[in-house]
Amino acid sequence: MYQFTRLFGAARIPTENGCLMQTDEKARHVVVMCRSQFYWFDVMDDNSDLIMSEKDLVHNLQAIMHDAMETPIQEAARSAVGVLSTENRRVWAGMRDHILNHEDNTNRECLQIVDSALFVLCLDDSSPESLAEISTNMLCGSSVIEKGVQVGTCTNRWYDKLQIIVCKNGAAGINFEHTGVDGHTVLRFVSDVYTDTILRFAKTIHGGSPSLWASVSPDPAKRDPESFGNVSTTPHKLEWTMVPELSLGLRFAETRLADLINQNEFQTLEFEGYGSNYIKTMGFSPDAYVQMAFQASYYALYGRVECTYEPAMTKQFLHGRTEAIRTVSQEVVDFVRTFCEDAPAKAKIDALKAACERHVQRTRQCSKGLGQDRHLYALYCLWQRGILDEGCASPSVDGYVSGEEQEVPFGSPGGQSMISEMSATASTGSGRAVARDIPAIFADSAWDKLNTTIISTSNCGNPALRMFGFGPVSADGFGIGYIIKEDSISVCVSSKHRQTKRFVDTLHSYMQDVRYLFKQLNRKVVSPSTTKAREAETRQAAAPLKTPKGKEIITKMASGTSSPSESDGEGGMLGGYGYFDVGSLNKLLSEKEEEATAGQQVTTRRSIGRKLPLADY
Template sequence: MPDTALQSNLLKRLPIPDLKDTLNRYLDRIEPLQDEKQNKRTRKCVLSDENLELMQTLHEKLLQYDESLAHENPNSSYIEQFWYDAYLLYEASVVLNSNPFFQLQDDPTIKDTSETGTGPYGIFTGQVKRTAKLVTSILKFIKEIRHGTLKADTVRGKIPLSMDQYGKLFGSSRIPPGPGQESCHLQTDTTSHHVIVMYKSQFYWFDVLDVNNVPIFSTPEELEWNLYSIIMDNEKRSNDGESDYTANVPFGLFTTENRRVWANIRDYVFHSVDSSNWKNLKIIDSALFVICLDDVSFYKGQENELVKSLLCGTSQIDLGSANAARPLGVQQGTCSNRWYDKLQLIITRNGKAGINFEHTGIDGHTVLRLATDIYTDSILSFARGVTENVPDIFHADGTTGIKKPSRANLITIPRKLEWKVDSFLLSSLHFAETRVSDAISQYEFATLNFDKYGSSHIKSTFKTSPDAFVQQMFQIAYYALYGKFETTYEPAMTKMFLNGRTEAIRSVTHQSKKFVKSLFDRRSNDEGRIKLLQQACAEHSRITKECSMGMGQDRHLYALYCLWNESYKDKIPLPPLFNDRSWNLINTNVLSTSNCGNPSLATFGFGPVTANGFGIGYIIRDNSVSVVVSSRHRQTHRFISLIEKSFLEVDHIFERQEAMANEADPPEKESRTSSMSKGKPRTYSSLKSDDLRFLLGGYDYFDVSVSG
């Protein structure tokens, strides 16, 4: 039996928590975010007879729904369809609002040729070779999925995880609503065998798998010429001074639009007399994934621009005279070289690589597995060329029982998609470009590569969970800047259950607030701060474990609300909880955070989920922590600077404690006089960090009683 099928037989269905437990957890999570008066009102509302009676009715309906679902589709979960709808009913642009990105570490075996021009493909050599290696590895990954031989995901090598999302990773596309439809839908073509390649906003396609889902291109070298020929086709057009700019329309800009706008455009294309554009769309929709070859390079010091390009694309407007009569030609940024409705592999001119993905059917953990495997395989491919017995993370071709790939009836040479445009499509493209340019200009990004310590130091010295610790650092930084606490979200993976997605970890607790406030309270001492830190981290870890077991509060309550909204809104009143201000508060995630740690990643990030929020993606390594912060110009750089200061400040606290311990009980060969200062022993309360004024942005200790 294939690994993936075996795993699914070992998994249980996602549990629906007891209603009483869910409501108690909800009250526990919301209480730290409210003042006493607000919380009293919320408790009265949640625990009222009316609310409990209505919630119990919905809870019983949810149990019935799940029982029916289990009978009709055993490999399902109660939250699955509601979670899909949460994405598919969303009408705003997916750019900056939904799609995240992963940046892979650089490939040390590939040199940057973008300036030297050395190598078989000149300045494009590094880009072509990095792309070919990664694509070859992705094709191996796809073969494993379709043959059912992909090694199963586990926790610590023992606990099996759900593998259902891998079936939606490739060949999938987010399709805008059709006439009369309320929402988008996720389309997955399980027979897809081709890829789309974009360069300078132009589209090309060719087959990469045969009918048996075996890669046609078994080595990177076989792919390189296809990629190079696509680049040179466009470079030749540019050098020839092609004047008909309508032949180079950036059709990918339509995927940056509001879903209803994009739906209207697709409907217009569908009803056009000439079917060329519609056929092009079907080729793109059904492709395995999209390869975006960007004609720009990013170097040291341009990390923030690289993050922007991988997440939403850059917007660079050229108002030169050459573009005066070409309204679509003024956009020179990478935002027009994207197709945001699908999984995208993005490679810059100097070989920087990243993945941008449509989020509906897949979560970060699934794409992280893809990123890890393809990066590892692409690096190992170099080792295989110089030595024998190099381990392979994928099954060898001979173990699948499939013969060599057949090229019969396959298109292996790139074909360009030619678009037929008219005034409506050109105007629509123009406004799509201006709208996405506006959106990009409203956001800023900041990166932190903290290399003073990482998970090893956090576990050995601070005696806490690395993830819980980093979450406390975010709280310190925000409190230092604003003197209050806001709703914070961190996803917990629930893939230990069939079709599990995520549950919401709520990072603000009474314990975290006490710890954070202790740093700014002159009456606190380091011994107390350390104790409070460890208590806060322990509570965060407890909540995380609870959520991972499906015993959170957000998903259960959300399912109850969706069930009411879809099936019972005309039959029973809305439970008062959903009209209480606390419901809006807990769903307004000012700090939206996510941890996707793995050595194969350089950075990871996403946009803020509220207008006044921060999006925080972070990676915890053994000896470093990388953080990417995005916001709509909410002092992003100042905030990430305070995150760095928070890391340093807590380390100083432990250093001072160790120094005090050594002075109180020094080694025999050391003088005991060092423990005295002016004839008096030093105390914890007399020690104050020299860096606190920087942590507070130029201020000093403040009265925590006046803050939130």
């Protein structure tokens, strides 16, 4: 519950000595961004009760959009101060100091309004269509240059706060600052919004339908305006004073941001062949199963395993955040090698089961706080603090070092290794002191490898979300966000142009291939037909039953599922390089079924008519 105090009214503030989380408990207003312009208005009174009805909000947002559209694109680009929140944290800290200490109070007041807002609502004037385009827009915005001016949505952001992003075509998402909260906290917020939206719609049909917050806050439309107190419900535009230093910093921040956006790509997969229900019937943990899919897909493309990260929640502890699950184990290595070899189907499935069981064990250990990453990092921070106390130049626990050239914290994904830092500073007195006193474990190459995450993954989602993702944490890595639903699996993959689409396609093929293996090993695989009604049909009848009228029909499967024998394009994991001859397999299975039933004469009603096949799940 503690993390909810850092969800609303919170901001990540950069300073010369690192970042800090700042929360304004008296925040009663929201900031709205449209075409890189800033607006604000109050939405609650001093008692935290709502003062804006839906109609009031619509009027305010329409006024904001009309004003933003009247702003020339050149003027909007010159005042797109939000782009500064994407800058290097040390540079952004310097710009903030300049804003706060300038003799003109206008910029200081504008900055305080933004920092203290409950959240930022970003109204984008773009209409992304594909899932990949939507994911890109929610993660980093679009970079579009017209006549030398940035007109993309990337400048319509303030990344130091919780952002609710709504596109022109209604596509919506959330971009949150990860420093103060974890994904499950934001997910709870999204789930409540999604649920209340459905309940509010139901209320328009039946007035007696419940609402999540009906008993918490009175209807603002029925309140006396005098009870609102000293509030400002009319939207106000924040007009920044663009001094030369601010304009120059904004210009360089925008070009840097455009470079970063163009260096990354995002691809999505909505696998509708099966989901958690089917995975569980096969005896696997859904999360472990999907993790093995990532490992097999990467190995199939590159022939090796890499350092992989998955967060495990430690919510059972006070202020608990996460522990790092390191997916790669000996069982995982054995599995990917076996799966990508011409091994029997049973050997592949057995290897998959062993790898999944090992992953489940490790996940349980990490959830109990028994992982290794956080413990080792705590020891590393203690050593850093000791070096600082002795007056040596060394990185601080906040992620900054005394030298200007280094801004990435050691021990973080993509950060510079301690070995390389020692080499860079060996010629200095402080460098020799660091090299002499560094514990052996932090000078070992294994520590460097552990903190260079190539495959960074996270499982976060429920029916309230369609997609979830984040960027890669290393230059040659993948960032993989995934949602395991009952009948489908959604995946968002990012990388710095490392054949992301090919990785997604390989992942799709792998999950199809595993389904074929299960079908090959067990023809009586659990399917949608495994219900009480279907079980009764498979039992031998004790007495003759009445002759039915009509014919049997194929049971229509739930949306998103398809029969392995009927779905299109299901081949080997590597296309032409695959190890599964699907056509031969289906033919062989069909022939065996015909042989098993040949010559059998059944006189019960089950033999009357042609029995139609029920598609496997």
